[in-house]
Structures are given as structure tokens and as C-alpha cells.
Amino acid sequence: MVSGHRSSGDTEKAVRAKLGDAPVRHEQMAAVANIYRAAAAVRQHFENSVLRGVxxxxxxxxxxxxxxxxxxxxxxxxxxxxxxxxxxxxxxxxxxxxxxxxxxxxxxxxxxxxxxxxxxxGEALMTDVFPQFNAEEGFVTGPLNDDEVLRLADLLRRIVVQVETCGEERRLELLDGQDPHPRRSGRRPKG
Structure with a gap:
């Protein structure tokens, strides 16, 4: 779903080639994959710049x-x-x-x-670091104009609201009313 060193476009092409005619909602998959990629890239940028110094x-x-x-x-x-x-x-x-x-x-x-x-x-730190943080928010949204930034914020907010208001009901539907299995690290149990 997500690839670290390949472009989003390359990944989307590889997925289409791999899945062929499988009934997959490619546009929605690309949107969710790019939400994840964007969040990871932004987080890493902030941690390696503004936040590392403090x-x-x-x-x-x-x-x-x-x-x-x-x-x-x-x-x-x-x-x-x-x-x-x-x-x-x-x-x-x-x-x-x-x-x-x-x-x-x-x-x-x-x-x-x-x-x-x-x-x-803590108050002094936040007062000092937030202007730098906000400047980087400007940097990462730099390719967008103000209208696009507002549209992006609105679209992402709508996705958050969808998950927050309907996610529990959807989970119950998918799991047939059962509680989800406990989270695992991916490691096999010892034994």
C-alpha cells in the first residue's frame, strides 16, 4: 500500500499492474495511501527540523x-x-x-x-517553538495557494469526521458485532 522511496505515482502504477482487473477502488486506495505518506513525511520533517532542536x-x-x-x-x-x-x-x-x-x-x-x-x-518553550513550528507548516503547504490549503483542510476534516462519527458502527458491521482481536506486534508467539 505504501512505499518509502518510490513516488506516489510509481506506487499507484505498480498497484494497478499487480491487481489488474481486480475490483479495487484505486482512487480511494491512492487517497488513503497518500494521506498516510503525507502524514509520515510531515511528521518526519518536523521531528528532524524544528522539534529536534528542542x-x-x-x-x-x-x-x-x-x-x-x-x-x-x-x-x-x-x-x-x-x-x-x-x-x-x-x-x-x-x-x-x-x-x-x-x-x-x-x-x-x-x-x-x-x-x-x-x-x-513548558509555557516558555511552547511560546518560543510554536512560531518556528508554524513557519514549517507554511513550508510543507508551500506548493498550495491559500484556497487550496483551506480546501485541503476541509477535505481532511471531512475524512476525520467520517471516521469519528461512523467508524465504530462500521467496525461492528465488519466484525459482526465482535470485539477486535488484541493488537499484536507482528511477531510470532514464542513456543
Whole structure:
């Protein structure tokens, strides 16, 4: 579906050649493959440029961004907004706490819950790094004019809404109402 060193066009031609007349929705496959390729390319560019200088990963930046924009939040809400698991958030938050960029505190009314907030150092970092980050957003969308950027944002937003509003129902339909199998790393079980 996705190839790292070949162009999107080359990959699409190879898929058409391989699958021939199989009933495949080539345009939709190309769209999803290019969403993935674009996301991976953008993430890698940001991590190797703006974020590397401040020793942040994409995920740690997103966690900082969410808390910077929305203020102190429950950890489960931060994970939801960042689009990551609670387990991933735990590790990222610990790293950011260790760097003095984020503080964790107990929820005032429910001791089972925890809150995350940026420290003054975290606020200062985001204030400093965001203009650089935004400049790179301009760089990666540089080939598009303003109308195309707005159209792209709208089209991607529609895809996100489709998955968020109808994805669960579709999953249940595809799995005949069953829970999905647990995720595996791809390694065969020992034995």
C-alpha cells in the first residue's frame, strides 16, 4: 500500500499492474495511501527540523500543544485530544515532567484522576517553538495557494469526521458485532 522511496505515482502504477482487473477502488486506495505518506513525511520533517532542536518528538509536541491550548486537563482528555493511548501519554508525560515542562497533580474532587498542566518552562518553550513550528507548516503547504490549503483542510476534516462519527458502527458491521482481536506486534508467539 505504501512505499518509502518510490513516488506516489510509481506506487499507484505498480498497484494497478499487480491487481489488474481486480475490483479495487484505486482512487480511494491512492487517497488513503497518500494521506498516510503525507502524514509520515510531515511528521518526519518536523521531528528532524524544528522539534529536534528542542529535543521533542512529534507526540511530545502534540501533548504540550494540547495542554498549552486548553490549559490544565485530565490525563484521559489529553490522551483523547492528542490521539494517543493513555499508556503512551503516561510515558510522554513522565518524560516531559522529568524535563520540567509539565506538572502532574491529583484531581481536586476525584483522587483516581490526574491533571496535567504546563510549567512556566513548558509555557516558555511552547511560546518560543510554536512560531518556528508554524513557519514549517507554511513550508510543507508551500506548493498550495491559500484556497487550496483551506480546501485541503476541509477535505481532511471531512475524512476525520467520517471516521469519528461512523467508524465504530462500521467496525461492528465488519466484525459482526465482535470485539477486535488484541493488537499484536507482528511477531510470532514464542513456543
Amino acid at each position: 529535543e521533542l518528538t512529534w507526540t511530545s509536541f502534540v501533548v504540550l500543544w494540547v495542554v498549552w491550548i486548553w490549559g490544565e486537563m485530565e490525563t484521559r482528555r489529553v490522551a483523547e485530544e492528542a490521539g494517543i493511548s493513555k499508556g503512551t501519554l503516561t510515558g510522554v508525560a513522565r518524560t516531559l515532567q522529568g524535563r520540567g515542562l509539565m506538572a502532574r497533580s491529583a484531581h481536586p474532587t476525584d483522587g483516581r484522576l490526574a491533571l496535567l498542566a504546563l510549567t512556566p518552562e
